[in-house]
Amino acid sequence: MHEVSLCRSLAAAVTRAAGTRRVEAIHVNVGQLRQVVPEAMAHAWTFVVRDTELDGAALNLTSLPAVLACDECGASAELGPELGFACHTCGSAQTHLSSGEEFTLTAIDVSDDGDRRGEP
Amino acid sequence: MGRFHRHDDGTVHSHDHDHDHEDVHSHDHDHDGQAHSHPHDHADGEGHDHAHDEALAELIGDHSGYQTGRERIEVLEDIYAENDRLAERNRRAFDAAGVHVVNLMSSPGSGKTTLLQRTLAQLQGKVRVGVIEGDIETPLDAERLGGLGAQISLLNTGNGFGGECHLDAPMIARALRDLDLDTLDLVLIENVGNLVCPAEFEVGEHAKAMVYAITEGEDKPLKYPVMFRSVEAVCINKMDLAPYLDFDMDLFRKNLTAVNPLARVFELSARTGEGVEAWIEWLSSRTAKPVG
Numbered sequence: 001m002h003e004v005s006l007c008r009s010l011a012a013a014v015t016r017a018a019g020t021r022r023v024e025a026i027h028v029n030v031g032q033l034r035q036v037v038p039e040a041m042a043h044a045w046t047f048v049v050r051d052t053e054l055d056g057a058a059l060n061l062t063s064l065p066a067v068l069a070c071d072e073c074g075a076s077a078e079l080g081p082e083l084g085f086a087c088h089t090c091g092s093a094q095t096h097l098s099s100g101e102e103f104t105l106t107a108i109d110v111s112d113d114g115d116r117r118g119e120p
Numbered sequence: 121m122g123r124f125h126r127h128d129d130g131t132v133h134s135h136d137h138d139h140d141h142e143d144v145h146s147h148d149h150d151h152d153g154q155a156h157s158h159p160h161d162h163a164d165g166e167g168h169d170h171a172h173d174e175a176l177a178e179l180i181g182d183h184s185g186y187q188t189g190r191e192r193i194e195v196l197e198d199i200y201a202e203n204d205r206l207a208e209r210n211r212r213a214f215d216a217a218g219v220h221v222v223n224l225m226s227s228p229g230s231g232k233t234t235l236l237q238r239t240l241a242q243l244q245g246k247v248r249v250g251v252i253e254g255d256i257e258t259p260l261d262a263e264r265l266g267g268l269g270a271q272i273s274l275l276n277t278g279n280g281f282g283g284e285c286h287l288d289a290p291m292i293a294r295a296l297r298d299l300d301l302d303t304l305d306l307v308l309i310e311n312v313g314n315l316v317c318p319a320e321f322e323v324g325e326h327a328k329a330m331v332y333a334i335t336e337g338e339d340k341p342l343k344y345p346v347m348f349r350s351v352e353a354v355c356i357n358k359m360d361l362a363p364y365l366d367f368d369m370d371l372f373r374k375n376l377t378a379v380n381p382l383a384r385v386f387e388l389s390a391r392t393g394e395g396v397e398a399w400i401e402w403l404s405s406r407t408a409k410p411v412g
Contacts, residue, residue, distance in 0.1 A: 002285050002317050006199060013197045024190060028199075033346050035316050084378030085349060093381035105197045111190045 003040045006103070007048040013105050014054060021110035025058040031102040032066040032079070057108075066100025203321055206289035210296065210324025217301035219250075220407045221309065223287075223325035225347060227340075228313030230333040231357040233261045235390035235399075236310060240268035242400045243306070247407055250307040252295040254287040261310070273298035286317035292324060305407045315340065319347035327406065329353040331390075334367040338375060345379040353384040355399055360389040 014026050030036050038061050045059040066079035068088070075089035076098065087095050198204075214221050226232045236251065243249050250271040253262050262274050273295040275287065284291075287309065299307065309325060311318040319328075328351045332340070335358055341348040348354070354376065356369075369387075376383060384402060388395030 002320070005288075009199045009202065013195070013199060017193060017195045017197070035320065035346055084381075085345070086378070086381060103199045105195045105199060107192050107194050107196075109190055109192050 003036060003044040004048060006036065007041065007044045010045070010105060011048055011052065011054055014057070014108055017105070017108055018053075018110055021112060023054055023057040023108055023110055025060055025109040026105065027060045027062070027107040027109075029062045029064055029102045029104045029106050031064045031100040033097065033100040034103050036061075036103070038063070062106075064099055064102050067098045068095050069098040070095050200321075203289045206293055207322040207324040210289055210292050211326070213296060213301065214307065214324060214326070217304065219301050219304050219307055221307045221325045221327075222403065222406070223309045223311060223318075223323060223328045224331060225311045225315075225318045225328060225351070226313055226331040226333075227315045227336060230313070230331045230336065231390045232310055232313070232331045233264055235331055235355060235357060235388075235396075236308060237264055237268065238390050238393060238396055239308070239400060239403065240265060240270045242396065243404070244269040247404060248303060248305045250299045250301070250304045252287075252292060252299070252307060252309045254284075254291065254295075254312055255310050271299050271304065284312060285314050286321050287311050287323055288321040289323050306403065315344040315347050319344075319350045327352045329355065331355045331357050333358040334362060334365060334369075334372075338368050338372040341372070341375040341379050348376060348383070349380045351380065351383055353386065353399075353402060355390075356385060356387045357390050359387050359395060360392050 010026070010028065014023055030038075030041075041061060042059055049055050049057060067076060068079050068085060069076045070087035070090060070092055071094040072092040073087060073090040075087055077088040079085075079097075079100065085095055086093050211221075224232055224236070233255070240249055240251070249269070250273065251265055252273045252275060253265065254275040255261050262272055265272055275291055275295050292309065301307075309323065330347065330351045330353070332354055334356060356372070373385065376385070386395060386399040386402070388399060390396065
């Protein structure tokens with residue numbers, strides 16, 4: 001639901017990293033538990049960057065699975081849609097997520113032809 | 121931690137993952153317009169199929185065909201980092217003033233404001249309370265909270281189109297201008313009624329709690345595990361309606377335990393006041409200063 005504000009933060013981070021270079025594509029890792037809807041994100045990205053330096057930059061999202069790690073027995077398992085947050089192996093409630101909560105700008109693809117953009 | 125999908129040759133790239141649990145796989149991708157493929161092993165022995173989501177790429181424009189001096193720059197920036205930094209600053213301000221902060225979340229209409237009303241009335245004269253009121257219907261809600269001895273800071277989240285779906289750390293920082301933290305023991309944040317977004321943003325609170333009405337059914341912990349997992353306590357509200365509903369408390373508690381085995385649960389009715397004492401006690405016990 002807050003994909004627009006996430007895209008604004010994302011655009012700011014991309015602009016900082018790119019400097020004056022033209023951004024062709026950006027790469028973002030999103031954990032499954034981040035509750036981000038990829039289609040909404042893609043749509044929000046197109047209108048957040050429209051008429052800005054980043055207009056036309058492709059958004060590549062990678063979904064990372066939610067992985068539950070047990071603090072007691074050390075077991076690690078991917079979270080299924082119906083399984084709870086107790087350890088799937090020993091049943092302990094002392095678990096943490098080792099993956100699934102990411103929202104990370106991992107890389108950007110840039111080119112040097114920054115002048116091309118905005119030319120009539 | 122396996123946070124980033126990075127290959128042995130150092131490239132980081134994006135693609136959909138299909139887990140097929142084979143050890144070796146190969147895939148094609150574009151480097152500077154030159155295509156090649158390479159098989160590789162994952163260190164953890166887990167394999168993935170790589171399938172580009174072409175429909176999505178088309179929707180947002182695939183520019184991989186450009187031949188200009190294209191270069192990949194690794195960034196690794198957490199998009200929530202800025203919010204989290206501000207949240208930490210808020211928390212330091214709370215700690216410096218010895219104020220305990222509880223972030224109250226729920227769906228719309230669960231009875232957050234009614235419970236707040238009753239909580240303020242019970243704590244009046246015992247615990248010095250501040251309220252950050254962030255629900256969309258704020259002017260109405262804030263009126264209901266007046267006259268109960270609490271300092272109230274109003275965040276008008278209803279500006280613009282449709283209003284905010286959550287409170288974030290910068291908003292709380294703004295709200296703090298209207299509170300005199302040095303004269304408070306406890307701050308209660310009434311978040312925007314929504315079971316999704318508020319759970320995503322740290323605001324500098326010490327604990328998150330939920331208000332949940334039994335009219336919402338038993339299944340919500342499984343549908344919104346992120347929020348239910350984030351809280352230390354759940355107030356199960358509207359218990360006075362239990363005789364008129366088919367709410368299955370055992371099933372709800374089982375679902376809650378599945379996503380959050382450690383949550384404290386308070387069955388109460390904010391309207392009648394029944395069961396509210398245990399919640400008040402829990403809140404009071406968390407404030408640094410003894411309640412007298």
